[in-house]
Amino acid sequence: MxxxxxxxxLADPTRRAVFERLRTGPRSVKTIAHxxxxxxxxxxxxxxxxxxxxxxxDRPEGNRRVYYIDPEGLGALRGWLDQFWDAALAAFQAEVEKSADEQKESK
Amino acid sequence: MxxxxxxxxLADPTRRAVFERLRTGPRSVKTIAHxxxxxxxxxxxxxxxxxxxxxxxDRPEGNRRVYYIDPEGLGALRGWLDQFWDAALAAFQAEVEKSADEQKESK
DNA sequence: ACTTACGGTAAGTTATGGCTTACGGAAATG
DNA sequence: CATTTCCGTAAGCCATAACTTACCGTAAGT
Structure with a gap:
């Protein structure tokens, strides 16, 4: 879940841009919005x-709040994606072979 | 992009459910919707x-259309995620150590 | 040929969510 | 202690997008 x-x-482009700005390291809200x-x-x-x-x-730093990427959510995403990766490759390969067979038949 | x-x-829950139904293999639209x-x-x-x-x-199969997972989009996602993974882990580790230092200071 | 099964598209409705402005509180600065 | 900086939240507006029903073409069965 x-x-x-x-x-x-991460679906929203603007929000994804915010997230991507944290890739190089922690940042304050001000510098993110700039x-x-x-x-x-x-x-x-x-x-x-x-x-x-x-x-x-996030972590308070005096007057500001510094945000940084949390590996937790990122890891959950990776794990979910990996569930599909192997199965998808196998299924796709089977489809390629099937279409190759049809090519041969129609000759 | x-x-x-x-x-x-994949953000929409219903659409994600449709996608997840293809994890076990190709399916017709009817069986997906069932x-x-x-x-x-x-x-x-x-x-x-x-x-x-x-x-x-997708591929036509007589009367039906059979859908299956395409590794292309999945691969693009994985690649994008991996860009963050290493940087995120390093940044997060630095934050943990920083908060440990503050603990020690306040003693 | 008629009928049934399958699935894509159109049109219209409605809810969701992303944006803005306005405001409030907390920490630094002078 | 007054002011400025930083940031979060509330209220309201508006566009998008996820549904529905209705309709159409195509392929298979009888």
Whole structure:
């Protein structure tokens, strides 16, 4: 269920941009919002969603709040994806062979 | 940019359920829709979105259309996630140590 | 040929969610 | 202690998107 919230959180382009800004390291809200096409409160709301999804965590630093990526949500996503990876490759390979057979038949 | 569409496609719970039904192997639209809380046309619309995101592919089989998972979209997602994984772990570890230092200081 | 099964598309309705402005509180600065 | 900086929350607006029903074409059965 955890990966569901993570997927929903990362679906929005703006929120994903917020998340991607944390890839290089921890940042304050101000520096995250700087240069973004939306207002600072909007960024705060996005951070809240990301936090609830387990994708980011935050720490108070004096006047500011510093956000950073939380591996928990990221790990849940990876685990969910890996469930599909092997099965998907096998199924896809079978389809390729099936279409190759049809090619041969129609000759 | 491909991972963006994939994330958006998998964000919706119903559409994700459709996708997850293909994990065990190829299926027709009818069998996918069977037992779902939404109508069959809704399932068709979800399949269209998944297909445009590169997450599924389809093949005609007589009267029916059989859908199966396409590794392309899945792979794009994995690649994008991996970009964050190492950086996230390192950053998170640094935060843990920082909070441990503060504990020691306040003693 | 008629009928049934299958599935994609169109049109219309409704709920959700992302944005803005306005406000409030807490910590630094002077 | 007044002011400024930083950030979160509330209220309201509006666009998007996930449904529904209705309809259409195509392939299989009888």
């Amino acid at each position: 955890a990966y569901g919230n993570a997927l929903a959180a 240069g973004m096409p939306v207002s600072r409160p909007a960024v705060s709301q996005h951070l809240k969603v990301l936090k609830e999804a387990g994708l980011v965590a | 491909a991972y963006g569409n994939a994330l958006a496609a 037992g779902m809380p939404v109508s069959r046309p809704a399932v068709s619309q979800h399949l269209k979105v998944l297909k445009e995101a590169g997450l599924v592919a």
